[in-house]
Amino acid sequence: DTAVSQTPKYLVTQMGNDKSIKCEQNLGHDTMYWYKQDSKKFLKIMFSYNNKELIINETVPNRFSPKSPDKAHLNLHINSLELGDSAVYFCASSYDPGASDTQYFGPGTRLTVL
Amino acid sequence: RKEVEQDPGPFNVPEGATVAFNCTYSNSASQSFFWYRQDCRKEPKLLMSVYSSGNEDGRFTAQLNRASQYISLLIRDSKLSDSATYLCVVTPIQGAQKLVFGQGTRLTINP
Numbered sequence: 138d139t140a141v142s143q144t145p146k147y148l149v150t151q152m153g154n155d156k157s158i159k160c161e162q163n164l165g166h167d168t169m170y171w172y173k174q175d176s177k178k179f180l181k182i183m184f185s186y187n188n189k190e191l192i193i194n195e196t197v198p199n200r201f202s203p204k205s206p207d208k209a210h211l212n213l214h215i216n217s218l219e220l221g222d223s224a225v226y227f228c229a230s231s232y233d234p235g236a237s238d239t240q241y242f243g244p245g246t247r248l249t250v251l
Numbered sequence: 252r253k254e255v256e257q258d259p260g261p262f263n264v265p266e267g268a269t270v271a272f273n274c275t276y277s278n279s280a281s282q283s284f285f286w287y288r289q290d291c292r293k294e295p296k297l298l299m300s301v302y303s304s305g306n307e308d309g310r311f312t313a314q315l316n317r318a319s320q321y322i323s324l325l326i327r328d329s330k331l332s333d334s335a336t337y338l339c340v341v342t343p344i345q346g347a348q349k350l351v352f353g354q355g356t357r358l359t360i361n362p
Contacts, residue, residue, distance in 0.1 A: 177354065178336070178354060178355055179352065179354055180295065180338070180350075180352040181352070182349050182350060182351075185349070193349055195349075227294055227295070239297050240297070240350060242294035242295050242296070243294060244293070244294050245292075245293075245294055
């Protein structure tokens with residue numbers, strides 16, 4: 138069974154479009170995250186939610202809007218896509234936001250903006 | 252200065268060799284330390300946590316030196332399946348869990 142799943146796996150779209158990426162975890166975790174891995178392979182946190190409440194927002198442009206309908210889901214909506222948004226986006230989850238808790242990552246969504 | 256710095260490599264070593272990676276972090280208040288492994292075009296996965304006393308998991312040994320703000324990973328008797336990118340990860344002391352990743356060190360084990 139997939140622990141953290143993301144859809145779609147690949148997303149190719151034109152500049153200016155709006156797109157969403159979905160994430161679901163079946164681990165019973167309370168905390169979920171979105172990370173961006175750019176072309177230089179740096180993984181950087183974007184957002185974190187704990188029990189549907191936003192707890193980390195890392196200076197991400199407001200074109201990016203996360204939404205957590207429930208503890209098991211954290212979606213990412215991106216408006217007015219730009220070339221620089223091309224990256225791999227990883228969703229992750231953990232039991233709680235404590236510093237020592239293991240995070241489990243989804244398989245990633247490879248976004249290409251043309 | 253980056254928060255977490257690693258030599259990106261690539262490291263190419265023969266099967267059976269011992270290989271060591273290092274990582275430095277800039278925030279002296281950092282609280283937790285990890286090594287994650289990322290295979291090509293896959294998600295990162297936790298390899299091991301790193302403790303001040305040092306810890307070992309089979310062929311893998313991790314060490315933390317808080318005074319020097321330095322973390323290491325040693326892989327003994329390397330296998331072909333160890334080929335991957337190894338990510339040094341640190342969490343700052345304040346706030347909710349925020350993993351800060353290094354760029355990663357790419358390792359290829361050659362037969």
